[in-house]
Amino acid sequence: MIKLRGICRNFQVGDQIVTALNHVDLEIQHGEYISIMGPSGSGKSTLLNILGLLDRPTEGTYWLNKKDVSQLEERALAEQRQKNIGFIFQFFHLIPRLSARENVELPMLLAGKSANARRERSRDVLKSMGLDDRLNHRPDQLSGGERQRVAIGRAIVMEPAVLLADEPTGNLDSKSGDEVIQVIEQLNQEGISLIVVTHDPEIGKRADRHLTLHDGEVHHDTKKRL
Amino acid sequence: MKIIDTIRLSAQAISRYPLRTFMLVLAIAVGVAAVVLLTAIGEGARQYVNGQFTSLGTHLLIILPGKTETSGAGVTGVLMGETPRDLTLQDAIALHRSVHVEKVTPIILGSGTASWRQRQREITVIGTTAEMLDIQSWRIELGQFLPAVDMDVATPVCVIGSVVKNEFFGNTNPIGQWLRIGDTRCRINGTLAQAGRTGFLDSDELVILPVANAQQLFDAPGLFRILVQTTGPQVINQAKQDIIKITKSRHQGEEDITVVTQDAVLETFDSIFQMITLGLAGIASISLVVAGVLIMNVMLVAVSQRTQEIGVLKALGAQKHQILTLFLTEAMCLTGLGGLLGLVLGNGGVKLLSILTPELNFTAPIWAMAGSIGMATTSGLAFSIIPAWHAARLDPVSALAAR
Ligand SMILES: Nc1ncnc2c1ncn2[C@@H]1O[C@H](COP(=O)(O)OP(=O)(O)O)[C@@H](O)[C@H]1O
Ligand SMILES: [Mg+2]
Numbered sequence: 243m244i245k246l247r248g249i250c251r252n253f254q255v256g257d258q259i260v261t262a263l264n265h266v267d268l269e270i271q272h273g274e275y276i277s278i279m280g281p282s283g284s285g286k287s288t289l290l291n292i293l294g295l296l297d298r299p300t301e302g303t304y305w306l307n308k309k310d311v312s313q314l315e316e317r318a319l320a321e322q323r324q325k326n327i328g329f330i331f332q333f334f335h336l337i338p339r340l341s342a343r344e345n346v347e348l349p350m351l352l353a354g355k356s357a358n359a360r361r362e363r364s365r366d367v368l369k370s371m372g373l374d375d376r377l378n379h380r381p382d383q384l385s386g387g388e389r390q391r392v393a394i395g396r397a398i399v400m401e402p403a404v405l406l407a408d409e410p411t412g413n414l415d416s417k418s419g420d421e422v423i424q425v426i427e428q429l430n431q432e433g434i435s436l437i438v439v440t441h442d443p444e445i446g447k448r449a450d451r452h453l454t455l456h457d458g459e460v461h462h463d464t465k466k467r468l
Numbered sequence: 469m470k471i472i473d474t475i476r477l478s479a480q481a482i483s484r485y486p487l488r489t490f491m492l493v494l495a496i497a498v499g500v501a502a503v504v505l506l507t508a509i510g511e512g513a514r515q516y517v518n519g520q521f522t523s524l525g526t527h528l529l530i531i532l533p534g535k536t537e538t539s540g541a542g543v544t545g546v547l548m549g550e551t552p553r554d555l556t557l558q559d560a561i562a563l564h565r566s567v568h569v570e571k572v573t574p575i576i577l578g579s580g581t582a583s584w585r586q587r588q589r590e591i592t593v594i595g596t597t598a599e600m601l602d603i604q605s606w607r608i609e610l611g612q613f614l615p616a617v618d619m620d621v622a623t624p625v626c627v628i629g630s631v632v633k634n635e636f637f638g639n640t641n642p643i644g645q646w647l648r649i650g651d652t653r654c655r656i657n658g659t660l661a662q663a664g665r666t667g668f669l670d671s672d673e674l675v676i677l678p679v680a681n682a683q684q685l686f687d688a689p690g691l692f693r694i695l696v697q698t699t700g701p702q703v704i705n706q707a708k709q710d711i712i713k714i715t716k717s718r719h720q721g722e723e724d725i726t727v728v729t730q731d732a733v734l735e736t737f738d739s740i741f742q743m744i745t746l747g748l749a750g751i752a753s754i755s756l757v758v759a760g761v762l763i764m765n766v767m768l769v770a771v772s773q774r775t776q777e778i779g780v781l782k783a784l785g786a787q788k789h790q791i792l793t794l795f796l797t798e799a800m801c802l803t804g805l806g807g808l809l810g811l812v813l814g815n816g817g818v819k820l821l822s823i824l825t826p827e828l829n830f831t832a833p834i835w836a837m838a839g840s841i842g843m844a845t846t847s848g849l850a851f852s853i854i855p856a857w858h859a860a861r862l863d864p865v866s867a868l869a870a871r
């Protein structure tokens with residue numbers, strides 16, 4: 243489903259060039275569960291941003307569903323993000339003035355879906371997150387774990403193929419963190435490809451496949467050679 | 469993204485910052501209210517002047533001594549005060565030859581000192597004829613107007629306006645009393661009902677003499693004006709031609725008068741007042757441009773406050789134009805609210821003015837209301853394009869990382 247070849251990402255800092263990713267090759271199949279680990283600054287977030295089409299590689303080619311997306315213009319990228327990618331973040335990034343339900347509905351709203359369709363879907367999604375009694379709560383009325391579950395709901399409401407999580411438990415206590423991991427693992431069971439960036443080895447170990455980055459290179463990949 | 473959803477998202481964003489929203493809405497409202505109020509005043513003044521002229525009576529022609537280039541601009545000629553040849557009483561009498569002329573009344577205007585017993589007062593004297601009563605639509609309160617005699621007959625009578633009457637006689641009956649004006653004396657024949665200013669004359673302050681007496685009093689044969697009432701509004705132009713022809717034949721073939729139709733005077737004043745109203749509207753709309761600058765500022769702040777949010781929207785698949793639309797809509801909602809509040813405030817002010825000065829009819833013209841709303845919206849839109857564009861162009865990764 244995902245194929246990266248020779249992906250590089252350089253940042254210009256002053257007159258220095260920082261290489262965040264250095265010739266990364268990677269293949270990911272439908273429904274895989276992958277953890278990405280590595281020291282801080284090793285390029286985990288950068289890789290995830292490129293996978294999520296939020297960022298573009300400086301060099302290299304990225305095929306998503308056999309389509310070369312490394313050359314797409316902005317409009318098409320946004321479209322791909324809407325259809326194929328779900329993102330969750332360490333800091334949840336919910337819109338503070340919108341209710342849980344409205345936050346979840348946001349991607350559908352941007353996609354121009356009708357209010358009825360949104361209501362139904364957001365209720366189902368939040369229900370599956372165990373938040374049926376939190377539909378109309380605003381983020382500041384929710385606990386951290388609940389907020390992250392709302393964010394997951396928002397990420398999957400458009401039924402993307404991939405769920406990308408950048409340190410999803412980094413801002414949670416271990417109990418809420420476990421709950422969040424259980425929720426996304428459940429989603430993986432149901433078929434979504436799951437890629438989790440973490441530096442908690444306990445969480446990293448749970449994935450089927452472990453990727454370790456070092457200085458922008460894939461240092462270790464437990465992918466079974468077929 | 470559906471329009472209704474866009475508006476709802478914007479409304480939610482607006483209500484999140486009530487103080488900011490209030491200040492901005494107020495700024496726009498003040499601008500719109502200013503336009504509404506000032507144009508209402510301009511319109512009120514225009515309608516007032518219009519009303520004054522209409523009260524002069526319809527199908528009226530005004531003849532002035534001296535020729536100006538185009539009769540339409542006759543008013544300016546009068547203002548310049550050029551009088552090459554006098555209009556005489558005989559000129560006025562001769563106008564009766566035209567079949568289209570119904571009434572002719574000459575006017576001499578001057579000032580003098582009136583006295584009765586020990587009381588003395590500066591007054592405006594107008595010399596005219598009995599026809600003036602109808603032409604000016606004056607009303608008699610006591611006694612009678614000037615006697616209907618030939619223009620060139622001097623009879624020592626006069627009619628006084630209500631203010632003159634009150635100042636000399638208070639509540640006592642002045643009819644039959646002898647008023648001294650300059651070195652002549654005249655018997656008071658009647659008094660005018662209070663009317664206020666109509667046209668160029670304030671009848672309340674007048675002493676009205678037969679025109680021949682006024683000529684003797686001022687020792688000047690020249691007429692200030694001749695007013696002609698035609699037999700109907702359709703024959704105004706024929707009457708005007710006749711008048712010019714008759715006078716020309718009496719003035720050695722020289723066309724040295726100006727005939728002004730009331731319409732022309734009215735139009736001149738009308739356009740002057742329209743210009744004034746437009747000018748007022750223009751000045752007031754500057755405040756809307758200022759409000760626009762304010763909108764830009766506020767929207768720039770809004771964008772930087774919500775940078776992360778913009779990053780999230782982009783991560784969720786929002787298109788550039790959607791972000792742009794969201795922020796423009798937000799600005800539009802603010803200006804829309806401001807505009808509405810401005811209309812309410814402005815029209816409230818107009819109501820208040822109308823209560824304070826009931827003799828003027830203040831109403832803000834529709835074009836001013838629509839224009840000020842349009843102006844506010846345009847200004848809001850124009851000035852929020854830069855912030856909204858700034859938001860739309862943000863790079864999602866750095867936007868998400870913003871603090
Ligand atoms: N926008 C940026 N500008 C400059 N340097 C950056 C930027 N983003 C990331 N980097 C650099 O790229 C490297 C990888 O960063 P990142 O992917 O965030 O690491 P990780 O998520 O593994 O901690 C780091 O050295 C970081 O300083
Ligand atoms: Mg990181």
